[in-house]
Amino acid sequence: MTNLQQKVYRELQEHVGAPGWCLAFSGGLDSAVLLHVLAALCRQYACPPLRAVHVHHGLQAVADDWPDHCRMQCEQLAVPFQAVFVQVGNAASTEQAARDARYAALAGQLEPGEVLLLAQHQDDQAETLLLRLLRGSGVTGLQGMPGTRPLGCGLLLRPLLQVPRRQLEEYARQHDLSWIDDPSNRSDIHDRNFLRNRVMPGLRRRWPGLDTVLQRTAAHMREAQGLLDELAAIDLQQARRQAQPDWLTLECLDLDCVRALSTARQINLIRFWLRDKTLPPDSAHWAGWQALLQAGADAQPLWQLQDGALVRHGRRLYWLPKHWQQVPADPDLPQVANGRYRLPGNGVLQVAGLHAGSLRAGYRQGGEQLDLPGRGRRDLKRLLQERQVPVFLRNRLPLLFADGQLVAVAGLPELRSAAFVGLEADWIPPR
Numbered sequence: 157m158t159n160l161q162q163k164v165y166r167e168l169q170e171h172v173g174a175p176g177w178c179l180a181f182s183g184g185l186d187s188a189v190l191l192h193v194l195a196a197l198c199r200q201y202a203c204p205p206l207r208a209v210h211v212h213h214g215l216q217a218v219a220d221d222w223p224d225h226c227r228m229q230c231e232q233l234a235v236p237f238q239a240v241f242v243q244v245g246n247a248a249s250t251e252q253a254a255r256d257a258r259y260a261a262l263a264g265q266l267e268p269g270e271v272l273l274l275a276q277h278q279d280d281q282a283e284t285l286l287l288r289l290l291r292g293s294g295v296t297g298l299q300g301m302p303g304t305r306p307l308g309c310g311l312l313l314r315p316l317l318q319v320p321r322r323q324l325e326e327y328a329r330q331h332d333l334s335w336i337d338d339p340s341n342r343s344d345i346h347d348r349n350f351l352r353n354r355v356m357p358g359l360r361r362r363w364p365g366l367d368t369v370l371q372r373t374a375a376h377m378r379e380a381q382g383l384l385d386e387l388a389a390i391d392l393q394q395a396r397r398q399a400q401p402d403w404l405t406l407e408c409l410d411l412d413c414v415r416a417l418s419t420a421r422q423i424n425l426i427r428f429w430l431r432d433k434t435l436p437p438d439s440a441h442w443a444g445w446q447a448l449l450q451a452g453a454d455a456q457p458l459w460q461l462q463d464g465a466l467v468r469h470g471r472r473l474y475w476l477p478k479h480w481q482q483v484p485a486d487p488d489l490p491q492v493a494n495g496r497y498r499l500p501g502n503g504v505l506q507v508a509g510l511h512a513g514s515l516r517a518g519y520r521q522g523g524e525q526l527d528l529p530g531r532g533r534r535d536l537k538r539l540l541q542e543r544q545v546p547v548f549l550r551n552r553l554p555l556l557f558a559d560g561q562l563v564a565v566a567g568l569p570e571l572r573s574a575a576f577v578g579l580e581a582d583w584i585p586p587r
């Protein structure tokens with residue numbers, strides 16, 4: 157077994173029990189080497205079934221031959237191959253759009269538990285770090301590419317991150333490999349190519365240990381990030397509250413608790429809290445956070461982020477996922493089974509009790525009235541104000557109607573007309 161094969165095998169040792177290994181195969185030098193290494197490991201050891209996937213972006217005419225090239229390489233090594241064709245959206249940066257489309261396509265075709273292998277190496281990691289430094293990244297960004305992270309229903313792994321490109325070139329020569337030379341890599345228009353082609357060679361001549369030094373920086377940043385996360389977890393535990401009203405399934409923090417922290421610590425907490433909810437704003441865009449804190453006591457300010465918004469109501473701070481914000485064009489909620497209605501974002505409204513099946517569920521349109529036992533007809537708007545239901549929620553409360561008349565408000569058991577007092581209406585949050 158060659159030195160490189162041993163290194164990769166060590167990196168993959170923890171994953172030999174996975175249901176499959178899937179190589180992201182661009183056909184370039186790095187992934188061609190990884191394909192050869194993996195095929196060799198699979199011949200020598202008990203490894204999961206190996207396959208390779210090439211993503212075709214359709215962005216440059218020369219790339220039209222690449223799926224065939226990749227297929228041939230895989231056939232020679234008896235590795236099952238698949239080409240996936242994607243449409244790249246019209247983003248400001250084609251490079252970024254291609255990367256997004258590629259990761260989405262790769263994630264989409266992973267089997268549960270399968271490991272997706274990417275061929276980024278030590279030099280790529282050094283470039284990534286320097287690029288991020290030049291773009292003003294903080295601790296999170298300066299950790300570089302992670303060696304492993306969840307992707308779709310599987311796991312993404314980069315087993316070559318400790319391997320210098322020189323070693324991959326040597327391996328390719330020794331094994332007489334052929335690979336695709338992407339002509340766009342030679343153009344210095346893109347920052348990464350400029351750095352790779354014009355800057356890194358000079359830096360490496362002056363500081364021969366540059367790549368390992370930068371690797372050490374990334375390790376320091378990972379350690380620092382770990383500590384920041386520990387602090388954020390403590391702060392989150394202190395600040396987390398049950399949403400009010402208490403049937404609400406939204407996540408919420410106590411604003412007084414958050415305010416008591418220093419600004420840097422507030423931002424650390426909010427970043428940590430939102431990590432699995434939305435892309436964090438970059439460091440230049442935290443003015444929205446200050447505006448949210450400084451708005452008057454009665455205001456209900458909202459800070460819009462990519463996949464939802466932070467909203468203040470009273471002394472609470474809510475995370476409002478996007479599907480909560482989009483008022484559907486159709487005010488009716490579709491009934492999916494007897495007494496079960498589909499809510500946006502895959503939640504379900506389950507209505508049980510008398511007449512449950514004959515009700516229509518929908519959102520407020522304005523002007524609704526409810527005939528309350530002992531109180532007579534009341535405007536829904538007033539009733540919701542009385543109960544201090546947050547403004548952001550008022551148009552998103554599922555209402556139940558019988559013969560066109562409002563008879564119950566889901567989640568607020570006291571808002572039922574006489575014949576529907578015993579009606580139960582639960583929200584089952586999206587999974």
Ligand SMILES: Nc1ncnc2c1ncn2[C@@H]1O[C@H](COP(=O)(O)OP(=O)(O)OP(=O)(O)O)[C@@H](O)[C@H]1O
Nearest residue numbers: 180181182183184185186187209210211274275276
């Ligand atoms: N079109 C593609 N199809 C499948 N996987 C890809 C594709 N492009 C890149 N990858 C994967 O992502 C990794 C990093 O991409 P990057 O663009 O840095 O690589 P590359 O220079 O195009 O190709 P290589 O790393 O194979 O030389 C690649 O090593 C490969 O594993």
